[in-house]
Amino acid sequence: xxxxxxxxxxxxxxxxxxxxxxxxxxxxxxxxxxxxxxxxxxxxxxxxxxxxxxxxxxxxxxxxxxxxxxxxxxxxxxxxxxxxxxxxxxxxxxxxxxxxxxxxxxxxxxxxxxxxxxxxxxxxxxxxxxxxxxxxxxxxxxxxxxxxxxxxxxxxxxxxxxxxxxxxxxxxxxxxxxxxxxxxxxxxxxxxxxxxxxxxxxxx
Amino acid sequence: xxxxxxxxxxxxxxxxxxxxxxxxxxxxxxxxxxxxxxxxxxxxxxxxxxxxxxxxxxxxxxxxxxxxxxxxxxxxxxxxxxxxxxxxxxxxxxxxxxxxxxxxxxxxxxxxxxxxxxxxxxxxxxxxxxxxxxxxxxxxxxxxxxxxxxxxxxxxxxxxxxxxxxxxxxxxxxxxxxxxxxxxxxxxxxxxxxxxxxxxxxxxxxxxxxxxxxxxxxxxxxxxxxxxxxxxxxxxxxxxxxxxxxxxxxxxxxxxxxxxxxxxxxxxxxxxxxxxxxxxxxxxxxxxxxxxxxxxxxxxxxxxxxxxxxxxxxxxxxxxxxxxxxxxxxxxxxxxxxxxxxxxxxxxxxxxxxxxxxxxxxxxxxxxxxxxxxxxxxxxxxxxxxxxxxxxxxxxxxxxxxxxxxxxxxxxxxxxxxxxxxxxxxxxxxxxxxxxxxxxxxxxxxxxxxxxxxxxxxxxxxxxxxxxxxxxxxxxxxxxxxxxxxxxxxxxxxxxxxxxxxxxxxxxxxxxxxxxxxxxxxxxxxxxxxxxxxxxxxxxxxxxxxxxx
Numbered sequence: 001x002x003x004x005x006x007x008x009x010x011x012x013x014x015x016x017x018x019x020x021x022x023x024x025x026x027x028x029x030x031x032x033x034x035x036x037x038x039x040x041x042x043x044x045x046x047x048x049x050x051x052x053x054x055x056x057x058x059x060x061x062x063x064x065x066x067x068x069x070x071x072x073x074x075x076x077x078x079x080x081x082x083x084x085x086x087x088x089x090x091x092x093x094x095x096x097x098x099x100x101x102x103x104x105x106x107x108x109x110x111x112x113x114x115x116x117x118x119x120x121x122x123x124x125x126x127x128x129x130x131x132x133x134x135x136x137x138x139x140x141x142x143x144x145x146x147x148x149x150x151x152x153x154x155x156x157x158x159x160x161x162x163x164x165x166x167x168x169x170x171x172x173x174x175x176x177x178x179x180x181x182x183x184x185x186x187x188x189x190x191x192x193x194x195x196x197x198x199x200x201x202x203x204x
Numbered sequence: 205x206x207x208x209x210x211x212x213x214x215x216x217x218x219x220x221x222x223x224x225x226x227x228x229x230x231x232x233x234x235x236x237x238x239x240x241x242x243x244x245x246x247x248x249x250x251x252x253x254x255x256x257x258x259x260x261x262x263x264x265x266x267x268x269x270x271x272x273x274x275x276x277x278x279x280x281x282x283x284x285x286x287x288x289x290x291x292x293x294x295x296x297x298x299x300x301x302x303x304x305x306x307x308x309x310x311x312x313x314x315x316x317x318x319x320x321x322x323x324x325x326x327x328x329x330x331x332x333x334x335x336x337x338x339x340x341x342x343x344x345x346x347x348x349x350x351x352x353x354x355x356x357x358x359x360x361x362x363x364x365x366x367x368x369x370x371x372x373x374x375x376x377x378x379x380x381x382x383x384x385x386x387x388x389x390x391x392x393x394x395x396x397x398x399x400x401x402x403x404x405x406x407x408x409x410x411x412x413x414x415x416x417x418x419x420x421x422x423x424x425x426x427x428x429x430x431x432x433x434x435x436x437x438x439x440x441x442x443x444x445x446x447x448x449x450x451x452x453x454x455x456x457x458x459x460x461x462x463x464x465x466x467x468x469x470x471x472x473x474x475x476x477x478x479x480x481x482x483x484x485x486x487x488x489x490x491x492x493x494x495x496x497x498x499x500x501x502x503x504x505x506x507x508x509x510x511x512x513x514x515x516x517x518x519x520x521x522x523x524x525x526x527x528x529x530x531x532x533x534x535x536x537x538x539x540x541x542x543x544x545x546x547x548x549x550x551x552x553x554x555x556x557x558x559x560x561x562x563x564x565x566x567x568x569x570x571x572x573x574x575x576x577x578x579x580x581x582x583x584x585x586x587x588x589x590x591x592x593x594x595x596x597x598x599x600x601x602x603x604x605x606x607x608x609x610x611x612x613x614x615x616x617x618x619x620x621x622x623x624x625x626x627x628x629x630x631x632x633x634x635x636x637x638x639x640x641x642x643x644x645x646x647x648x649x650x651x652x653x654x655x656x657x658x659x660x661x662x663x664x665x666x667x668x669x670x671x672x673x674x675x676x677x678x679x680x681x682x683x684x685x686x687x688x689x690x691x692x693x694x695x696x697x698x699x700x701x702x703x704x705x706x707x708x709x710x711x712x713x714x715x716x717x718x719x720x721x722x723x724x725x726x727x728x729x730x731x732x733x734x735x736x737x738x739x740x741x742x743x744x745x746x747x748x749x750x751x752x753x
Contacts, residue, residue: 020499020500021498021499021500021518022500023500024483024497024500025480025481025500028442028481028483058502059500059501059502062485062502062503062504062659063483063484063485063503064483064484064485065442065483065484066483080404080653081404081405082404082405082561082562082599082602082633082635082649082650083404083405083561083562083567083635085404085646085649086562086563086635086637086641086646087562087563118443119402119404119486119653119657120402120403120404120405120406120407121217121443122217122401122406122407122410122411122443122444123217123218123221123256123407124405124407124559124561124562124567124635125218125256125257125561125567125568126218126221126256126257127561127562127567134445135221136217136218136220136221137221138218138221138222138257139257
C-alpha cells in the first residue's frame with residue numbers, strides 16, 4: 001500500500017471505537033477509500049480493533065458488498081430479480097457477458113469493467129435493468145447495452161484526457177501552500193478523490 | 205393566477221434514472237426566469253400512478269394535473285403555458301391506452317383511483333427532505349399524542365385494538381410484539397426498523413423510505429416509547445443509496461426539531477436513532493441474523509428461543525418491526541384504532557402495499573385494503589397483461605412465497621388466504637406471469653437465489669437448496685428423471701421442517717406451489733422433453749428441430 005493510502009486508512013480507523021461492533025462500518029469505509037479490501041488493510045483493521053484476523057476475513061467474505069480483489073473502474077450490475085427475470089433479464093446478462101468478455105464477479109483485463117449479478121435493486125417497474133456505477137438503465141435489451149458501452153467508452157476517453165492534465169498539477173512543488181499543507185507528499189501524486197478547481201491549480 | 209402552486213418532481217430511483225433531477229433544475233431556473241413568484245418547485249417521492257416506466261413524472265398541485273416523460277427541453281413550454289397561463293400542455297399528459305382518452309388528473313386514473321393510500325399516504329405529496337412539509341400534513345402529531353396524552357400501555361392497547369400486523373411477511377400482531385417487549389424487565393432495550401428489503405421483486409420499503417422517511421422515524425420513536433427503549437436502529441440495505449441519504453436527512457431534521465434526543469417534547473422520554481447500513485446479505489432480513497449483522501458479526505441466524513424480545517441486540521431485549529408496520533403506526537395513533545380496524549378483512553386489518561411488476565401493463569406500488577381480490581389488483585388497477593397474453597400465475601412473497609394460478613382470480617389478498625394456497629403475502633412483492641413464463645424455470649430461478657443466499661449454517665438449508673437446484677436445473681435442461689418429482693417433494697418437505705430460520709423454512713414454497721398447481725409442466729419437461737412455455741432453451745430448440753424435420 002502506498003503511504004498516503006495507509007495514512008487515510010489510519011485516519012478512518014481512529015474515528016471508530018476499538019470494539020468488535022465497529023468492524024462492518026470500518027471495512028465499509030476502508031473499501032470506499034481503497035476500492036477493495038487488500039490483505040494489508042484487513043490485517044490493519046484486525047490489529048486496530050483487536051479482533052482476530054480470521055474473524056475480519058470471515059465477515060469480509062460473508063457479505064456481498066465486500067471485495068478482496070481490485071475492481072474495475074466501472075461496476076456493471078445486471079439485475080436478476082424476479083421481475084427482471086421474467087422480462088428477459090437472462091438474455092441481457094448473456095449479452096453483457098459477451099459484450100464485456102467476462103463472467104459475473106470478474107473484471108476485464110484493462111480493469112475497466114467489473115461485472116456483477118445482483119438480485120433486485122428495487123426498480124422493478126423498469127425491468128429488466130442494468131446498473132452502471134449506481135446509475136439505473138431501465139428496459140434494457142442486448143442492443144441497448146451495446147450502445148451504452150460505446151457511450152461509456154467515449155466518455156472514458158474524454159475523462160482520461162482531463163485526468164492526465166489533473167495529474168500533472170496534483171504534484172505540489174516546493175514552497176507552495178499546497179506543499180506546506182502536505183509536506184510529506186511533496187513530489188508524489190496525491191490520490192484525492194475531490195478534483196482540484198482551477199483556482200486550486202493556479203496556486204500550484 | 206396568483207394562487208400558490210406547488211410542482212412536485214418525482215425524485216425516486218426510477219424517475220431519477222430517467223433524468224428527473226435535470227427536469228427539477230430546469231423547472232427552477234425557468235420559473236425564476238419568468239419571475240413566477242407563486243410557484244414552488246419541490247422534489248417528491250413517487251406520485252403513484254403506476255407509470256414509473258414512463259417517467260420522469262411531474263405533478264402540479266393543488267390541481268393534481270400530472271405530466272409524464274417530461275424532458276428539460278419541455279420545461280419552458282410547461283412553465284409558460286401551464287404555470288403562467290393556466291393551460292396544461294396536452295402532449296405531455298397521460299393518455300389511456302385502451303380508450304385513447306387524455307386524463308389530466310392523476311386522481312382519475314384507474315391505477316390510482318382504486319387504491320386506498322395509508323402507508324403511502326404522503327408519497328408524492330411532500331418533499332421527503334423537508335420536515336416542515338411532513339409536519340404540515342399532520343406529521344409528528346401522533347408522536348405528540350402518544351408521548352403527552354398516553355401511557356406506554358395505552359399505546360400498546362391502541363395498536364393491539366387496531367389489529368395491525370407485521371408487514372414484513374409473517375404477520376405477527378404488532379401490539380402483542382410490543383407487549384412482550386414492554387413486559388421484559390431490563391435496564392436497556394432496543395427497537396429496530398428492519399429495512400433490509402432483500403426479496404427480489406419487492407420495492408415498497410425503498411419507496412416508503414425515499415418518499416416519506418419521517419413516517420418511519422415517527423413510528424420508530426412511538427415503538428421505542430411503547431416498549432421503553434431509548435435506542436433505535438434503522439437497518440437499511442446499502443443497495444438503496446438514496447433511501448440511506450433520505451433517512452439520514454430525516455434523522456438530522458428530527459433531531460433539530462427535538463423529536464429525537466433528550467426529553468422529547470417535554471415528556472421526559474429520551475430516544476435516539478442510529479443508522480446501520482446492511483452489507484448485502486439476503487438472510488439478514490431474518491431478525492437474529494440482522495442482529496448479528498448490527499453487532500458486526502457474520503449475518504447468520506441462531507436458534508430461537510431465546511427470542512430477540514428477551515435477548516436480542518447486545519444481549520438486550522429487542523423489538524424488530526418492518527418499515528411499513530412502523531409507517532402505519534402514526535396513522536393508527538393519530539386517527540384511532542377503530543378507524544384502522546374498519547379497513548381490511550376480518551383477520552387482516554388495514555391496507556397492504558404490493559409491488560406489482562412483471563408481465564403487467566401498469567407496474568408500481570399498489571396500496572389496497574387487505575382482502576382485495578387478485579383480479580381487482582391485476583386487471584382493474586394493473587391494467588391487465590400486455591400484448592394480449594393470458595394470465596398464468598401470480599407470484600407473491602418473493603423467494604419465500606409461491607405461485608397462485610390464474611384459476612383463483614377471486615382470491616382475497618390477505619395473510620390467511622394466501623398461506624392456505626401455499627404462498628405467503630410476505631413483504632408484498634407481486635410478480636405477474638403470463639403464458640410465456642415457464643413455471644419450472646421460475647422455481648429453478650428462486651432456488652438459484654435462495655441457494656446462493658443460504659448462509660450455510662444449518663444442513664437442511666445448505667444441502668437441500670443445492671440438491672433441489674440441481675434437480676430443477678436438470679429438468680429445465682431436458683435431463684429430468686421420472687423419479688425427480690418425488691425426490692423434490694421429499695427434499696422440499698425436509699428443508700421446510702428442519703431448517704433453522706425463515707429462509708430455509710420458506711424456500712421450498714416456490715417448488716411446492718408450482719409442483720401442486722403446475723405438475724403438468726414438470727411432467728411435460730420430464731416425460732415429453734418439451735417446455736410448454738417455450739422458455740427452456742435446450743428443450744424448445746429440440747422441439748422446433750423435430751417440427752422442421
